[in-house]
Amino acid sequence: xxxxxxxxxxxxxxxxxxxxxxxxxxxxxxxxxxxxxxxxxxxxxxxxxxxxxxxxxxxxxxxxxxxxxxxxxxxxxxxxxxxxxxxxxxxxxxxxxxxxxxxxxxxxxxxxxxxxxxxxxxxx
Amino acid sequence: xxxxxxxxxxxxxxxxxxxxxxxxxxxxxxxxxxxxxxxxxxxxxxxxxxxxxxxxxxxxxxxxxxxxxxxxxxxxxxxxxxxxxxxxxxxxxxxxxxxxxxxxxxxxxxxxxxxxxxxxxxxxxxxxxxxxxxxxxxxxxxxxxxxxxxxxxxxxxxxxxxxxxxxxxxxxxxxxxxxxxxxxxxxxxxxxxxxxxxxxxxxxxxxxxxxxxxxxxxxxxxxxxxxxxxxxxxxxxxxxxxxxxxxxxxxxxxxxxxxxxxxxxxxxxxxxxxxxxxxxxxxxxxxxxxxxxxxxxxxxxxxxxxxxxxxxxxxxxxxxxxxxxxxxxxxxxxxxxxxxxxxxxxxxxxxxxxxxxxxxxxxxxxxxxxxxxxxxxxxxxxxxxxxxxxxxxxxxxxxxxxxxxxxxxxxxxxxxxxxxxxxxxxxxxxxxxxxxxxxxxxxxxxxxxxxxxxxxxxxxxxxxxxxxxxxxxxxxxxxxxxxxxxxxxxxxxxxxxxxxxxxxxxxxxxxxxxxxxxxxxxxxxxxxxxxxxxxxxxxxxxxxxxxxxxxxxxxxxxxxxxxxxxxxxxxxxxxxx
Amino acid sequence: xxxxxxxxxxxxxxxxxxxxxxxxxxxxxxxxxxxxxxxxxxxxxxxxxxxxxxxxxxxxxxxxxxxxxxxxxxxxxxxxxxxxxxxxxxxxxxxxxxxxxxxxxxxxxxxxxxxxxxxxxxxxxxxxxxxxxxxxxxxxxxxxxxxxxxxxxxxxxxxxxxxxxxxxxxxxxxxxxxxxxxxxxxxxxxxxxxxxxxxxxxxxxxxxxxxxxxxxxxxxxxxxxxxxxxxxxxx
Numbered sequence: 001x002x003x004x005x006x007x008x009x010x011x012x013x014x015x016x017x018x019x020x021x022x023x024x025x026x027x028x029x030x031x032x033x034x035x036x037x038x039x040x041x042x043x044x045x046x047x048x049x050x051x052x053x054x055x056x057x058x059x060x061x062x063x064x065x066x067x068x069x070x071x072x073x074x075x076x077x078x079x080x081x082x083x084x085x086x087x088x089x090x091x092x093x094x095x096x097x098x099x100x101x102x103x104x105x106x107x108x109x110x111x112x113x114x115x116x117x118x119x120x121x122x123x124x
Numbered sequence: 125x126x127x128x129x130x131x132x133x134x135x136x137x138x139x140x141x142x143x144x145x146x147x148x149x150x151x152x153x154x155x156x157x158x159x160x161x162x163x164x165x166x167x168x169x170x171x172x173x174x175x176x177x178x179x180x181x182x183x184x185x186x187x188x189x190x191x192x193x194x195x196x197x198x199x200x201x202x203x204x205x206x207x208x209x210x211x212x213x214x215x216x217x218x219x220x221x222x223x224x225x226x227x228x229x230x231x232x233x234x235x236x237x238x239x240x241x242x243x244x245x246x247x248x249x250x251x252x253x254x255x256x257x258x259x260x261x262x263x264x265x266x267x268x269x270x271x272x273x274x275x276x277x278x279x280x281x282x283x284x285x286x287x288x289x290x291x292x293x294x295x296x297x298x299x300x301x302x303x304x305x306x307x308x309x310x311x312x313x314x315x316x317x318x319x320x321x322x323x324x325x326x327x328x329x330x331x332x333x334x335x336x337x338x339x340x341x342x343x344x345x346x347x348x349x350x351x352x353x354x355x356x357x358x359x360x361x362x363x364x365x366x367x368x369x370x371x372x373x374x375x376x377x378x379x380x381x382x383x384x385x386x387x388x389x390x391x392x393x394x395x396x397x398x399x400x401x402x403x404x405x406x407x408x409x410x411x412x413x414x415x416x417x418x419x420x421x422x423x424x425x426x427x428x429x430x431x432x433x434x435x436x437x438x439x440x441x442x443x444x445x446x447x448x449x450x451x452x453x454x455x456x457x458x459x460x461x462x463x464x465x466x467x468x469x470x471x472x473x474x475x476x477x478x479x480x481x482x483x484x485x486x487x488x489x490x491x492x493x494x495x496x497x498x499x500x501x502x503x504x505x506x507x508x509x510x511x512x513x514x515x516x517x518x519x520x521x522x523x524x525x526x527x528x529x530x531x532x533x534x535x536x537x538x539x540x541x542x543x544x545x546x547x548x549x550x551x552x553x554x555x556x557x558x559x560x561x562x563x564x565x566x567x568x569x570x571x572x573x574x575x576x577x578x579x580x581x582x583x584x585x586x587x588x589x590x591x592x593x594x595x596x597x598x599x600x601x602x603x604x605x606x607x608x609x610x611x612x613x614x615x616x617x618x619x620x621x622x623x624x625x626x627x628x629x630x631x632x633x634x635x636x637x638x639x640x641x642x643x644x645x646x647x648x649x650x651x652x653x654x655x656x657x658x659x660x661x662x663x664x665x666x667x668x669x670x671x672x673x674x675x676x677x678x679x680x681x682x683x684x685x686x687x688x689x690x691x692x693x694x695x696x697x698x699x700x701x
Numbered sequence: 702x703x704x705x706x707x708x709x710x711x712x713x714x715x716x717x718x719x720x721x722x723x724x725x726x727x728x729x730x731x732x733x734x735x736x737x738x739x740x741x742x743x744x745x746x747x748x749x750x751x752x753x754x755x756x757x758x759x760x761x762x763x764x765x766x767x768x769x770x771x772x773x774x775x776x777x778x779x780x781x782x783x784x785x786x787x788x789x790x791x792x793x794x795x796x797x798x799x800x801x802x803x804x805x806x807x808x809x810x811x812x813x814x815x816x817x818x819x820x821x822x823x824x825x826x827x828x829x830x831x832x833x834x835x836x837x838x839x840x841x842x843x844x845x846x847x848x849x850x851x852x853x854x855x856x857x858x859x860x861x862x863x864x865x866x867x868x869x870x871x872x873x874x875x876x877x878x879x880x881x882x883x884x885x886x887x888x889x890x891x892x893x894x895x896x897x898x899x900x901x902x903x904x905x906x907x908x909x910x911x912x913x914x915x916x917x918x919x920x921x922x923x924x925x926x927x928x929x930x931x932x933x934x935x936x
Contacts (some may be wrong), residue, residue, distance in 0.1 A: 004812045005899060012902025013932050055880035085903065086863045167755075168807065170850050171763040184832075229832040233839060233846045233880060258846070261813035264762055265846055274822040306800055335758040360777030451760060454779045456738075463787045572747030614750030619716050624751040691773040 002008040009098050015077060026056045042101075066120075068111040076100050132311045136162045136280065137538045138531075139299060139315035141287050141342060145171035145263070145520060146268040146502025146527035147321035148279075153531025155277040159538050162280035163506045164287060164302055164313065166337060166625070169271045171455050173323055173335040173577060174502075174523060177263025178374030178447060180255030181221040181227075182517035183526070187237055188244040193217040194638040198519060198694060203249040203405045204511025205662065206650035206696035207355070207670070209688035212482055212507045219525045220407050224256050226525070232269045234258050236482040244380045249405035249515040249701075260376050260447045263520055285311065286555035290318070290498075293547045295488065297497035301554040303626060308556055308618025316541055317497045317534040320346065320478055320550070324503040326359070327638045328630075329471035329585075330578035333365055333372035340506040344632025346478050347639065351488050351495065352672040354506040356476035356636065356683070357643035360514055360653045361587050362411040365470025367428040369455050373467060375516040376387045376401040383432040384413065384462065386421040392429075398701040409515040409700060410469040414587040423466065423519045430464035432532055437461075469587050472515050476643070477506040477655065479672065479685075484530040490672055490685040493693065496539065499534055501526040508670060512652020513688075520545060559629050566610025573604050573611065577633060589644055590657045598641045604635050635675070642680040643671045703732040705787060709740060711752065712792035715800045722792075722799065725749075736775035737770055738791065741803075742851045752805040761915060764851035767794055769804050774853040774913040794856035796865075806850055810852050813868050817876040822887025838883040845878040845923055848918045851864055854910035866902040868895065870910035870920050877923040878902075880930060889934065896931045904928075 006050060036054070037046060044050055083096045138154045140147045154161035184191040184460050190304035196217040201208055228234060229244060230310045235243040235257055247255040258265045272340035274281075284305040313447045325334045325340025347353055364373040364386070378384070384402050386392045396412040397404035404412075407437075410654065418426050433441055433448075438461045441449050478500040479487050484507075486498040504521040553674040555684045577600075584597040608631065615623035650656050670685040689695065706728065713720040727744050735743075737757055745752045754777070755765040761779040768777055769792045771785045782789065797805035847870065855861050855869035876895050880888040895901045901924060910920045 005816045006807055007894070008898040010898045011898075011935070012898045013896055013928075013935055016902055016928060017932050029843045035795070044711045047933070080906065084898070085860050086903075088864060088866075102898075143710065167757055167763070167765065168811070168850075173758060173763070175762050176758050176760060177847075225830055227820075229823065229827050231879070231884065233842060233882075234831070236834055236836050236839055238836070240833050240835050240838075261762070261844075261847060264849070268822075268846070268850075269849075275815050276818075337757045369759070447762070454761070454781075461921050546734045569746070569750070571750075575746075615753075617715060617717075617751070617801070620753045620804045622745065622753040660746040 019077055022070045024073055025070045061115050061119045064115045072104055074106055076104050132153040135314045136160045140320035140532045142173035143351050143593045144172035145523035148274050149524050149527030150278045150319050150531035152273050153528055154535050155279045156412050157535040159535055164282045164284045164285045168283050172270055173338055175264040179518050180257035180258040180262045180517045182521040183224040183256055184254055185240045186251040191254055195251055199250050200515055201694050203513055203515040205513055205699055209508050210690045211688045212509050215482055216509055220473055220521050223525045230269050230273050232265050247516045248403045252499055255517040257421045259373050260445050270353035288557055290345050290552055291547055293347050295495050296544050297542045298546055301551055306620055310551055312550055316538040316543055319499040319530050321502045322504045324474035325473045325636055326580050328633050330582040331370040332471040333362055333370055333689045339629040339632055340636050341632050343477055347635055347675050349610030352674045353477035354476055354638050355671050356639045357647055357654050358475035358512050360405055360406055360473040361410040361469040362472035363469055364467045366455055367466035367468050370470035376447055377448055381436055382447050385430045385432050386416045387423050392416050397701040402599045403512055404701040410420040413469055428466045428468045431467045432459045432464040435654050475502055475510045475514055477504050481508055483533045484526055490683050492512045497570040537641050561613050562616055564585050564612040566612040568607050570611050570630045574630050577604055588655055588657050594641055594645050601638050606609055608634055639673045639680055643673055646682055703733055704764050706730050706768045707787045709789045713802050735782050737780045753801045764849035767851035767853040774857050776915045796856050796862050813872040817872050818891050819875045821885050824886040832884045834883050841880050841881045844918050845874055846861045848874055853913045857909040857913035859907055860905055866899045873901055873924050874920050892931050892934050901927055
């Protein structure tokens with residue numbers, strides 16, 4: 001009945017470090033986003049046309065893609081660490097992990113498609 | 125309840141009762157030597173009351189001022205009002221230095237001097253800054269460090285076990301019987317050597333700095349086993365107990381420069397100990413305080429005076445005395461930076477206890493005959509290191525140093541001696557205690573009896589004593605012992621039965637309190653912490669001797685032992701501070 | 702000093718008799734300066750002798766009497782009733798199994814403590830006197846040595862509740878205390894132990910432990926420093 005500290009032999013240091021790094025990147029990207037979209041417009045209203053006028057720039061897909069990867073990683077990793085706290089059975093952990101992984105892959109795919117679509121849309 | 129031989133029988137080289145500084149230090153020594161050591165404690169080790177000690181641990185390191193073991197020795201002899209045994213003190217002051225360095229090597233976070241050495245502060249009765257300290261939580265860090273070391277060396281802990289009887293036959297200790305508080309049930313501990321490190325007996329008083337656990341169980345068990353107790357009448361009252369609560373405010377406050385003042389705002393210690401002022405030994409300060417209160421100069425004419433820290437300033441108070449600051453704030457809602465703290469004398473330290481020689485072997489008569497395999501150390505013991513009055517910071521040092529010596533001696537004893545047979549029916553006595561409380565016909569409540577004992581001990585056996593009052597107390601104890609026979613407990617369950625434990629403890633309180641009163645009645649003089657208004661002078665001709673007390677056929681029988689005076693220069697002289 | 706009427710609800714549990722814990726109500730008058738421990742003593746000594754709880758020093762240093770009062774983890778001995786008013790709800794610490802009434806099973810708590818090697822490890826030869834330690838070096842660990850192992854922090858930790866395998870804040874704080882001790886040589890082995898999913902990484906900086914600590918130790922801060930140290934060490 002006495003539960004003791006059960007070592008898993010799995011370190012969480014990389015996950016923790018990547019979570020911090022992704023947070024810092026997210027913060028920088030968010031600042032870039034604000035600067036490029038909201039302050040560089042110099043009084044112009046931020047509307048559909050204005051945004052569409054930017055999507056063809058070389059930095060647009062780069063910014064959006066980094067946004068996509070870090071936000072997905074940061075969000076899903078955070079969710080995973082919470083779920084891992086509250087699920088102790090191996091089976092359920094596998095279920096949740098697979099689910100989060102699937103969600104991640106799908107969203108990455110959809111997101112990447114959208115970015116490419118927008119970029120190529122302007123070119124055409 | 126039948127004993128389950130497999131689960132409830134333990135064969136262990138050295139069984140140590142009590143997990144305070146003395147018990148843990150001894151256990152560590154035994155375990156390091158490769159023998160099996162187990163510690164039996166009624167609380168988790170880190171809950172032991174050694175952790176309540178705040179001010180420091182005394183050793184003549186001379187890190188801050190000029191000092192030497194000889195000076196430490198003289199201070200301790202004078203502090204004891206010349207009743208302490210000088211051979212014990214000599215051993216003590218020399219070992220003390222080693223004890224502190226050992227602690228430091230174990231990781232104790234001592235406060236430091238500017239050059240990174242152990243810092244030392246002034247303390248009452250010490251003529252040099254000799255108290256090594258860690259802020260004002262010295263006992264706490266020493267206790268935790270020792271516990272950590274015991275974990276490292278695989279000491280076996282039986283936490284939350286109450287010892288109910290000692291197994292001694294033909295003056296040889298064979299083990300003991302204990303009650304498993306958590307699950308219920310009796311356990312036999314079969315041992316080569318047994319150490320009693322059960323701490324003090326300050327819970328016999330209402331106003332006390334002692335923990336609920338300090339019910340003098342070891343002292344009571346020894347008395348029950350037909351062995352004597354020594355100098356029980358000497359109980360130290362600490363001058364700075366938090367008003368009404370009795371909770372300790374460390375002498376470290378005065379070591380750092382705090383004042384004690386009366387209703388007129390006067391530092392009254394100048395009338396009683398002009399040279400040392402607030403840093404006179406505790407018996408003297410407590411007596412002075414009580415005199416001021418009795419003569420109507422308590423604050424507002426009431427039964428307390430002030431401990432004044434204000435002039436020390438916020439920084440020093442929070443840096444050096446944070447626990448004291450918190451205690452005053454939490455319990456009395458007094459901000460010690462802005463206001464003076466109400467204090468009164470509080471029962472604090474038991475100088476008396478289980479008699480033992482320099483090897484910590486328990487002795488059973490004035491000639492020093494040893495009970496084989498039975499040892500004692502710390503506040504439970506009376507070696508006698510503190511005589512009639514202990515100096516601050518000598519108690520942690522006493523517990524640690526003689527705990528170590530006990531550990532070494534027990535180790536040697538265990539290697540040379542086989543297990544002795546257990547007496548027939550080893551469980552009988554312990555079982556009878558439990559059965560009686562569960563099957564008692566009466567309706568008396570242990571809480572009521574304890575309350576009456578404590579209130580009256582505070583009233584009649586306090587800082588000042590006189591024959592007529594002590595006779596009253598004697599009669600009260602007799603009556604309470606009679607009532608105790610009819611005590612019944614509400615709780616008949618096995619699991620964590622606090623009701624049962626408290627009733628068992630009360631038997632010990634009632635038993636040794638009688639010895640305290642008898643010893644104090646017999647000792648017709650005033651010495652150290654024992655002050656009689658009807659015999660206000662020390663009488664070396666008659667009373668430079670130790671009291672030994674037995675319980676025989678329900679009566680207390682006294683005998684007296686010699687005080688060891690080995691140094692002609694430390695002959696008894698007038699004690700002025 | 703005046704007496705006031707209070708009503709106290711206590712979560713009672715007697716193994717073998719109660720199927721699950723139940724609330725019991727006590728109503729009586731007590732001095733307005735009373736502490737939670739005074740309330741429990743009053744009940745135990747005057748109203749119902751079968752009530753069990755742990756207590757010892759009365760001066761907030763032994764760590765016996767941590768329990769939950771009106772939803773907060775406190776030391777019963779140092780907590781005046783006026784902090785909560787006249788209606789009290791007293792229950793055992795969360796996250797531990799109950800032995801009886803307010804007494805919980807602390808064996809897992811102490812077992813976890815033992816797992817992090819909670820003692821100074823010294824490889825270098827011992828000096829004749831003391832190790833030299835600067836005040837700054839001492840200050841790095843000073844506050845963490847005040848821990849009284851009362852378990853209030855671990856009982857307040859949401860990461861501990863669902864997952865009993867987690868080391869918990871108290872054991873990790875002890876790891877911090879030794880890893881950052883200038884005299885210690887054992888930090889590598891200790892960091893290896895806590896560098897585990899059930900070690901320091903299950904701390905998600907929720908800060909509940911810090912709020913619950915009766916000694917006001919900044920536990921979460923120290924655990925964060927410990928995480929950085931683990932990462933530094935593994936790079």
